[in-house]
Amino acid sequence: MAVNYIPRRxxxxxxxxxxxxxxxxxxxxxxxxxxxxxxxxxxxSDSENCVACHRCVDLCPTRALRIEKYVCDYRENANWTPxxxxxxxxxxxxxGVLLSGMGTPKPYPIYWDKILLNASQVTNPSIDPLxxxxxxxxxxxxKPEKITVEKKGKSTVExxxxxxxxxxxxxxxxxFGSISLNAQKSLAMAAKNLGTLFNTGEGGLHPDLKExxxxxxxxxxxxxxxxxxxxxxxxxxxEIKIGQGAKPGIGGHLPGEKVNVEVxxxxxxPEGSDAISPAPHHDIYSIEDLRQLIWSIKQAxxxxxxxxxxxxxxxxxxxxxxxxxxxxxxxxxxxxxRGGTGAAPTRIRDNVGIxxxxxxxxxxxxxxxxxxxxxxxxxxxGSFRCSADIVKAIALGADACYCASAPLIAMGCHMCQTCNxxxxxWGIATQRPELTKRLNPEIMHLRVENLINxxxxxxxxxxxxxxxxxxxxxxxxxxxxxxxxxxxxxxEILGIMHAGE
Amino acid sequence: xxIIAGLRRYAxxxxxxxxxxxxxxxxxxxxxxxxxxxxxxxxxxxxxxxxGTAGNDLACYLNGxxxxxxxxxxxxxxxxxxxxxIIIHGHSGDALGYGMRDGEIxxxxxxxxxxxxxxxxxxxxxxxxxxxxxxxxxxxxxxAGGTIILLGLNMKRGEKLFGTHCASGMHGGKxxxxxxxxxxxxxxxxKISSLTDEDKKELDKYVKNYCKYFGQDYEAVMSKPFKKxxxxxxxxxxxxxxxx
Numbered sequence: 001m002a003v004n005y006i007p008r009r010x011x012x013x014x015x016x017x018x019x020x021x022x023x024x025x026x027x028x029x030x031x032x033x034x035x036x037x038x039x040x041x042x043x044x045s046d047s048e049n050c051v052a053c054h055r056c057v058d059l060c061p062t063r064a065l066r067i068e069k070y071v072c073d074y075r076e077n078a079n080w081t082p083x084x085x086x087x088x089x090x091x092x093x094x095x096g097v098l099l100s101g102m103g104t105p106k107p108y109p110i111y112w113d114k115i116l117l118n119a120s121q122v123t124n125p126s127i128d129p130l131x132x133x134x135x136x137x138x139x140x141x142x143k144p145e146k147i148t149v150e151k152k153g154k155s156t157v158e159x160x161x162x163x164x165x166x167x168x169x170x171x172x173x174x175x176f177g178s179i180s181l182n183a184q185k186s187l188a189m190a191a192k193n194l195g196t197l198f199n200t201g202e203g204g205l206h207p208d209l210k211e212x213x214x215x216x217x218x219x220x221x222x223x224x225x226x227x228x229x230x231x232x233x234x235x236x237x238x239e240i241k242i243g244q245g246a247k248p249g250i251g252g253h254l255p256g257e258k259v260n261v262e263v264x265x266x267x268x269x270p271e272g273s274d275a276i277s278p279a280p281h282h283d284i285y286s287i288e289d290l291r292q293l294i295w296s297i298k299q300a301x302x303x304x305x306x307x308x309x310x311x312x313x314x315x316x317x318x319x320x321x322x323x324x325x326x327x328x329x330x331x332x333x334x335x336x337x338r339g340g341t342g343a344a345p346t347r348i349r350d351n352v353g354i355x356x357x358x359x360x361x362x363x364x365x366x367x368x369x370x371x372x373x374x375x376x377x378x379x380x381x382g383s384f385r386c387s388a389d390i391v392k393a394i395a396l397g398a399d400a401c402y403c404a405s406a407p408l409i410a411m412g413c414h415m416c417q418t419c420n421x422x423x424x425x426w427g428i429a430t431q432r433p434e435l436t437k438r439l440n441p442e443i444m445h446l447r448v449e450n451l452i453n454x455x456x457x458x459x460x461x462x463x464x465x466x467x468x469x470x471x472x473x474x475x476x477x478x479x480x481x482x483x484x485x486x487x488x489x490x491x492e493i494l495g496i497m498h499a500g501e
Numbered sequence: 502x503x504i505i506a507g508l509r510r511y512a513x514x515x516x517x518x519x520x521x522x523x524x525x526x527x528x529x530x531x532x533x534x535x536x537x538x539x540x541x542x543x544x545x546x547x548x549x550x551x552x553g554t555a556g557n558d559l560a561c562y563l564n565g566x567x568x569x570x571x572x573x574x575x576x577x578x579x580x581x582x583x584x585x586x587i588i589i590h591g592h593s594g595d596a597l598g599y600g601m602r603d604g605e606i607x608x609x610x611x612x613x614x615x616x617x618x619x620x621x622x623x624x625x626x627x628x629x630x631x632x633x634x635x636x637x638x639x640x641x642x643x644x645a646g647g648t649i650i651l652l653g654l655n656m657k658r659g660e661k662l663f664g665t666h667c668a669s670g671m672h673g674g675k676x677x678x679x680x681x682x683x684x685x686x687x688x689x690x691x692k693i694s695s696l697t698d699e700d701k702k703e704l705d706k707y708v709k710n711y712c713k714y715f716g717q718d719y720e721a722v723m724s725k726p727f728k729k730x731x732x733x734x735x736x737x738x739x740x741x742x743x744x745x
């Protein structure tokens with residue numbers, strides 16, 4: 001018998017007093033952890049492949065199931081932790097590059113949790129958003145450097161194309177291929193009803209989503225999948241993907257197994273073939289080349305669509321953001337290293353890039369120092385877990401935020417971090433028809449809308465507490481932020497004072 | 502009346518072209534001096550004839566239109582083109598036909614690095630790239646579909662048919678090469694084979710077109726043997742990863 005060097009991760013605990021052997025869990029688990037015993041009647045479990053996605057737990061009609069962390073102690077070692085030992089065994093077995101799903105789970109500092117918000121007391125009255133108007137409408141796009149007006153006060157400046165969204169929250173890029181069509185459709189429907197935008201990722205636009213082009217951001221990545229004239233023009237804006245926070249310097253690679261007939265239609269590649277988007281665009285080797293691509297898109301869209309450039313938060317992010325602005329980007333997106341992904345090499349995901357808080361603050365400051373911040377819109381991405389994170393990001397200088405993991409959790413994601421396997425039991429990160437049909441866009445778009453509506457209200461409430469009635473007055477308003485337990489250097493980069501100052 | 506590009510900005514020249522094409526199907530542009538994006542997203546039924554040196558991103562996102570260039574092309578000719586035809590009476594720069602999905606490009610002379618990178622096909626869409634002379638490094642990099650034909654005409658002594666890392670990461674499509682070629686410059690996992698009858702039929706059609714467009718002797722071109730380069734596997738990176 002082959003030696004299994006890696007203990008399992010979880011144990012499925014079945015309460016035999018509650019289990020009625022209905023077989024619901026057997027049908028639900030794509031990892032085949034549950035099955036009928038030899039008698040064909042009794043349900044039993046094999047925990048070996050359990051990923052703790054909780055699909056069986058949440059659907060069990062008698063609540064008979066529970067997932068527990070499988071504890072198998074190694075000798076204490078702060079250096080050779082069980083995780084490193086297990087990863088070595090995995091690679092010794094396969095010779096493969098370790099691949100993980102979702103954002104990094106490592107305990108890097110999360111600066112959102114070390115920043116506190118302000119509120120008004122006595123002098124500047126706070127505002128009650130239930131009673132008084134509170135503006136969170138956000139306008140993205142390049143702004144003219146100055147305004148000239150004719151005698152009657154009408155502007156004589158030709159305004160570059162602008163995109164109006166009713167909340168500073170947009171859904172970040174997730175391609176059809178990495179997520180299911182039903183998941184993408186849920187986001188599209190939610191975006192439409194919320195007055196915001198979803199992002200097609202680099203997977204092209206599926207014909208079923210044609211009616212949502214008014215709230216679609218279409219992406220152009222190095223593989224140029226599904227990119228053509230109509231695609232560029234059927235959008236609110238076009239995004240050039242240079243990098244992704246979860247895997248800076250690494251491209252996209254959708255394995256052939258996930259390229260079924262529908263994915264192949266959207267990406268315009270044959271069924272079953274690998275869809276490879278390498279890290280570099282081979283027509284971009286410099287800021288000047290980036291300018292060339294930006295303006296080629298503007299030419300192809302008759303200057304009607306803003307063009308955004310998405311970069312990963314890396315060490316020189318501020319200078320790169322400045323280059324993007326000068327290259328002609330209307331919107332610059334910075335994606336922090338805690339951002340999610342369908343699949344990333346573990347080592348890249350856990351070691352490359354910097355947190356969005358520092359990257360955003362540094363880029364915003366650099367653009368302000370250079371006097372070009374007001375020309376463009378700055379969008380932050382890379383793990384926003386709640387409305388307070390978003391308020392803090394706006395106060396640090398973001399015009400809007402991209403969220404993806406949060407709406408996915410609203411749709412059922414339990415962060416089991418195995419998106420790359422394509423076996424998502426919640427029908428999100430999979431293309432298997434028997435799994436994707438579990439996700440009903442008619443229901444799920446409502447859950448996503450509920451989430452964002454709740455966050456919108458919370459944002460208004462926090463703003464009201466500060467005595468601010470428009471998100472424009474919050475943007476870059478770092479006086480509303482104070483650090484707690486941060487070093488002087490961290491405070492300097494974030495451009496905020498310490499609590500008590 | 503033709504449009505004179507001269508030293509005007511590309512936006513102006515392209516604007517003039519677009520305006521003219523509203524009322525006519527063919528436009529001639531003369532004295533072109535590196536203006537970019539000529540023929541960008543040009544639709545089917547429209548033709549632009551260009552005299553001079555066309556700038557970067559000539560015929561990007563070409564949407565079925567036809568481009569005739571009497572002169573040389575620069576970088577990224579036919580970038581992300583979705584269909585149509587580009588005929589260049591001269592040579593072309595880097596990243597020719599980047600991500601092209603359909604249509605035909607004919608280059609009379611040579612092309613620089615990364616020609617046909619990311620070429621892909623989809624159902625009836627099958628892009629074709631015909632190069633008269635030779636190609637630089639990384640020809641057919643990441644190629645996922647379509648056909649490249651490399652004729653090696655008028656090569657100088659000591660010149661090679663293609664540069665290093667030819668077909669690196671190629672996982673679909675085919676490259677036909679004429680005459681001697683530097684095997685040492687081929688990437689691993691590329692198979693060299695003889696042409697089948699079907700291949701010959703396909704090759705014939707495009708070589709005939711090439712000869713017709715550039716006044717070459719078809720018999721002379723076909724007098725040298727052709728070989729076919731294809732990837733050994735369509736999934737070169739299938740075993741690269743292990744789930745963690």
